[in-house]
Amino acid sequence: MRILIVEDETKTGDYLRKGLLEAGFQADLARTGVDGLHLALNADYALIVLDVMLPGLDGFSLLQQLRERKQTPVLMLTARDEVADRVRGLELGADDYLIKPFAFAELLARLRTLLRRAPPRVQDRLSIADLSIEVQRRRVTRGEVRIDLTVQDFALLHLLAEREGDVLSRSLIASHVWDMNFESDTNVVDVAIRRLRAKIDDPYPVKLVHTVRGMGYVLEIRA
Structure with missing residues (x-):
């Protein structure tokens, strides 16, 4: 400590x-x-x-x-x-x-x-590569560019960033972001990931959100 x-x-x-x-x-x-x-x-x-x-x-x-x-x-x-x-x-x-x-x-x-x-402390600023997340201000930037996210998009990104490097299952993501039980025939998580990628990954050469087939999603820098 x-x-x-x-x-x-x-x-x-x-x-x-x-x-x-x-x-x-x-x-x-x-x-x-x-x-x-x-x-x-x-x-x-x-x-x-x-x-x-x-x-x-x-x-x-x-x-x-x-x-x-x-x-x-x-x-x-x-x-x-x-x-x-x-x-x-x-x-x-x-x-x-x-x-x-x-x-x-x-x-x-x-x-x-x-x-x-003291209550558990929530880290106020998270960063990976050139992506920066200011938690309390709900401000997200990549490089010098401000990225506007919906409440659910931000919650999803925050979860992935807090667990950087960990593969998160669809059921875990659904329970944390939507407070719902994930059903295999529901694609809400995949749709949300695609929407998030369109904003924070697609315009940039370095991709941060990755699919781990059969397991879920992870936010990390890959060579």
């Missing part, structure tokens, strides 16, 4: 990273707010430990920008014990708040509580 630490104090940052590694986590360390925001937005973290007082971009501003894109759990750290600061952090979307100095055992216990509480 991967955790991001955003902390500019060298001793504190190194101490936190060492402790988390010893506790069995993967841990990345950013020492500025700008670097922390870049990592938080472009990598997949289970949780972020965020200091308030940071150079370039403070923790409050980082959190505000993060919440516009992601809901990664955040534990804020600060040496400032004012109630107003804690309220501000929580109102901006922090999940917990810990005042410096703190015992590492307490921080670890709070992290584990947040991780247990």
Whole structure:
């Protein structure tokens, strides 16, 4: 499980990273707010430990920008014990708040509580080759071209992309996309696959949706 630490104090940052590694986590360390925001937005973290007082971009501003894109759990750290600061952090979307100095055992216990509480995270951006899917915005592009999909087309593509490389049977696709039991004399899945291919594959030299005879369909890059 991967955790991001955003902390500019060298001793504190190194101490936190060492402790988390010893506790069995993967841990990345950013020492500025700008670097922390870049990592938080472009990598997949289970949780972020965020200091308030940071150079370039403070923790409050980082959190505000993060919440516009992601809901990664955040534990804020600060040496400032004012109630107003804690309220501000929580109102901006922090999940917990810990005042410096703190015992590492307490921080670890709070992290584990947040991780247990956090709902399963849905990856917001999926990509394969030059195909990009922004899940929450329901935006699909191939290269620089925007592709408009119906609700069911998008659900089908999202399912295939989430299970990239896995061969999905017609019955599985039907149950997930249409919430229906697949019957052998029903060609709804094949029709939907043809419609999806016409939009995301036919205009492009590299094909991504493939038929596995007798088994189903798969989304993957093939040589």
